[in-house]
Amino acid sequence: MWDMTGEGGLTELRRGVLGPCVLALLELRPRFGLELVRDLAAADGLLTSDGTVYPLLNRLRDAGLVTSEWRDDEGVRARRYYSITEAGRQSLTAFRADWARFSATVGGVLNHATVHSGTGGHQ
C-alpha cells in the first residue's frame, strides 16, 4: 500500500501542488527554465528532481495556463521565457481558495485524530 510517511506519499502530494507553485512564481514575473527550477528548489522539499519541471511546464502550456517566448538576454544567447496567462491567473486564484480550505480541513482532521488516539491510549 501507500507509505504515508515515506517518499511515496510526499511525491504524490508534490505532484499535485507543483503546478500551482509554478504559476505562483510566474505570477510575479516571467522566468526562464533554470531560474524557475532554482526558485522552486529554494523552497525546501518541493522538487524531487529538477527535470520534472519541464514536462510540467509543457503540460501547463498545453492547458493554456502558461505561454513561452524566446528572448535575448543582454548579449547572452536566446532563452525561452515562461509567463502566466489570464487563464493561469484565474486557475491560481481558484487553487489558492481551495488550498486554504483544504489545508485547514486536513490540519483540523490531523490534529483532532492525534488528540483522539492520545486519549484512547490512556483508557
Added chain:
Amino acid sequence: MSGSAGDHWLVRDYLCELDAAMRGLPAAQAHELREQITAHLADALPPDAGDHQVAAILSRLGSPADLAAEAGAASGSSGVRFTPSRWRLVAVLAVIAVIAAVLGALQISRDVGNDVTFGRDQHLAQLNAAVVKLSQALEDERDLSAGYAADRAASASLVGPLRQARDTTSVAVRTVLTEAAGVTSGAGYQPATVTDLNALIVSLNELRSIRQNVTSSLFPASQVIRVYTGDVLAAANTFSAAVGAGANDADLQGNVATLAALLGVENEMSVQRAVLFAALSSPAQRFGPGDLNMLNQAYESQTADLADFDASTNQAEREYFSNTVSGSGVDAASAQETLAVEMGTASPGLPLTVHASDLTAKTWYANQTATIGGVRQVADGLVANITDRAGTLRSHATRDLLLTSIVTLLLLVLLISTAKSAVV
C-alpha cells in the same frame, strides 16, 4: 562559451539515454523536452565544470527514464500507454470486427449457395429449352417418316422435307448433348433429373438405327410412329415434365409444369397428324389395322393434357392459347379429322377420300401443322419465360453475393482502420 560544458561526455551520455527513453513519445514533444533539458544544462553548467560538478547537476535533473515517463504521462499521447477507455474502444471494435466477419462469412456462404443453386436452375432451363426444340424436330421427323413409310414407292416428294427434318433434329441433338455436359448428381443436380437426362441421351443413340429402318426396310408407318414416340420422344417429354421439380422458385416450377402439359398437347396433336397423314399417303388411302385406335387415343390424351394445361395456368395464358391456336387452318384440320374418323368408323374398307375430295395428305398435313404451330408458339413463349426467370434469379443471386462480399470487406477495412487509429 558554455559550449564546452554541453559537450561533456557525461552530458552526451545523458542526452543519448534521454533520446532512447523518449522513443515512444511523439517527435515534437521529444524534441521540445530535449531542447529544454539542453538549455537547462547550458545555463546550469559553468564552462569549466569538472566531472564531479556535471554529475551532480545531472543527478539533480533526475533519470532520463523518469523524465520521459513524466512527459508521457503529462501528454497522455504515448504510443505505448493506453487509457482504459481507449482499451475498451479497441476491444469493442475487435468484437464488432469478429462479429462482422462471422456474419459476413455466413451470409457470403449462403449467397454462394444461392448463386450455385440458381446457377443450376439456369443451366437446366437452357437445357430444357434445347430439349423442347429437339422434341419439336423429332415430331416433324416422325410424322414425315410415317408418311414416307406409308408408300415408299410413291413418296419421292417427301425425300427432301424428310432430309431437312433429320438435319434439324441432328442439330437439336448436338445442342442438347452440349448443354447436358456437367449435369451430374456430383455437381448437385437432382438424381431424378440426371436419370431422365441419361435416359434421353441413351435413346438418342437409337435414332440412327430408327432412321435406317425408315429408309431401307419395310417398317410399316404405324411402327414408325410407335418407335419414334416410345423410344425417343417419350424420354424427351419425361425429362421436360420432371425438370421443374427441382427448381427453387415457385414461378419457375409453375411455368415448367404448364410447359410440360403443353408439350403433351403438342405431341398428341402431332401423333394424330402422323396417323392420318400416313393413312392418306398410303396407296389404299385408308387406316391400317390399329390406326384408328391410335388416332382416337391420341385425341383423348390431347384432351386430358389440355385440361392439365388449363388447370396449371391463369386466365391470361389460357386466352393467349385459344387466341393463338386458332384460324382457318386449325378449323379445317379439326373438320378433316372428324370426317376421317367418321369415314374410318363407318366404312373401314373404303378410301377416306371417297366422299371428300379435299381430304388429301398434303392439305391435312398443312392444316394440322398450322394447329401444332400455334401450340409451339405458346410453348416457345413459356420456354422464354422460364429461361428469363432462371436468368433473373441467377443474376440476383450473383449480385447479392457480390454486394455482401463488398459490404463485409468495407466494414472490416473500416473497423480495422478505426482500431488502428485508436491504437496509434
